[in-house]
Amino acid sequence: MEPVCPVCREREMVIIQLEVADRDVTLLSCAACGSRWWRRDGIDVEVGNVVDLAAAAAASGSRRRKGRPSRTA
Numbered sequence: 001m002e003p004v005c006p007v008c009r010e011r012e013m014v015i016i017q018l019e020v021a022d023r024d025v026t027l028l029s030c031a032a033c034g035s036r037w038w039r040r041d042g043i044d045v046e047v048g049n050v051v052d053l054a055a056a057a058a059a060s061g062s063r064r065r066k067g068r069p070s071r072t073a
C-alpha cells in the first residue's frame with residue numbers, strides 16, 4: 001500500500017524508518033509540500049505519540065540503571 005500525502009495527495013515522499021523502544025516507527029515526509037507525519041506499526045500517529053514512546057523507553061531505562069549509582073570522580 002503506497003502512502004499518499006494527506007495534504008496534497010502527492011505519492012512521492014521521503015520515508016525514514018526508525019526504531020523507537022523496539023517499535024517500528026516511520027517518518028514520512030512529502031516531497032511536494034513538505035508535510036510530515038509519523039506511523040507506528042503501520043498506523044498514522046501524532047508526533048506526540050512517538051515522543052511519549054521514546055520518553056517512556058528512556059524513563060524505564062534510567063529507572064533500571066538507578067539501582068546502582070556509579071561514582072566517577
Ligand SMILES: [Zn+2]
Pocket residue numbers: 005006007008009010030031032033034035
Ligand atoms: Zn504533500
